[in-house]
Amino acid sequence: MDDVELVRAAQAGDAGALGVLLGRHEAGMRAVALSLLGFGPDAQDAVQDAMLVALRRIGEVRDPGAVGGWLKAVVRNNCRTRLRANGALPVADPEWMLPPDDLADPAETIERGALRDWVWHAIGTLSAADRLVTMLRYFSGVTAYEQIAVVCDLPVGTVRSRLSHARRKLTECLRATAEAAHPDAGARTRSRRREAEDALAAAMRGNFHRVVDELWHPDAEMIAPGGLRGDRDFAVRGMAGDLSAGVGQRLLNVAAADDLLIWEVELISPPDDPAHCPPGAVWLQTLRGGRVSRLKLFHPAVELPVG
DSSP states (O other): OOHHHHHHHHHTTOHHHHHHHHHHHHHHHHHHHHHHHOSSHHHHHHHHHHHHHHHHHGGGOSOGGGHHHHHHHHHHHHHHHHHHHTTOSSSOOOOTTOOOTTOOOTTGGGOSTHHHHHHHHHHHTSOHHHHHHHHHHHHSSOOSHHHHHHHHTOOHHHHHHHHHHHHHHHHHHHHHSTTSOOOOHHHHHHHHHHHHHHHHHHHHTTOHHHHHHHHEEEEEEEEOTTSOEEOHHHHHHHHHHHHHTTOEEEEEEEEEOSSEEEEEEEEEOOTTOTTSSOSEEEEEEEEETTEEEEEEEEOHHHHSOOO
16 A cells, blocks of 8 residues: 555554554654754654654645655654753653644544554553553643642652653554554443443432442542542532532543543532632542542642643
């Protein structure tokens, strides 16, 4: 297959075609990085970031025959980002998982059959620590490094280094598994979304205790904003307090891995007190055997500004 055929196949969701395309042009991409950054890890990072940008934005290529030039331009932009940073960041902040401006769902543009399953398989190969920061950064509203640091109880520098390591591992895995068949990640996400919708609907009817009984481990822990900790009863009392105050919740987004589940919800203040609660919340749920072992609740717009 020539480049035109590979690009068109990749745009249709063929992960193998995209893998072949990236392998074909990797040498040229590396040459651009070396010419601008010299030998070292920054050059390799720039190439890996460009491969992930290609995964995210292959649909934007209008001239498939010129895809080699497009890939080199992505590398060049990554290198310029590093040069502008003057070494302040350990890795550039690429756009490989950030959606176009007209998309509301951070995961929407990879929800295309084989590409979707390919990406989620690669995310599943990351360590638990790397997977956590990756899912927060690219599949939730907790996008600022400072916010991720608060959620994960980590220094900001550690968040940056984990994201850098995760991107390298993702690139390696994606290149190695492009031709393989992967489990249907879409089915898992759809199932978890239905579960979330049912759980929130039950909670809004005053039945959150039943949700906790069904979906949480008996020894599950909740960490509320401000660091308050408690058990399942603490979580049930908190939801009951919100309901009595007239607060509603509406599900916006779900991201699901085998051991991690993220719900993003809109918080709806009572009509007579429109400033009662922050506009939204993130439910960061750690899973054990498919059930919640820990919930950490986070209000991104309140605790830290988005940076």
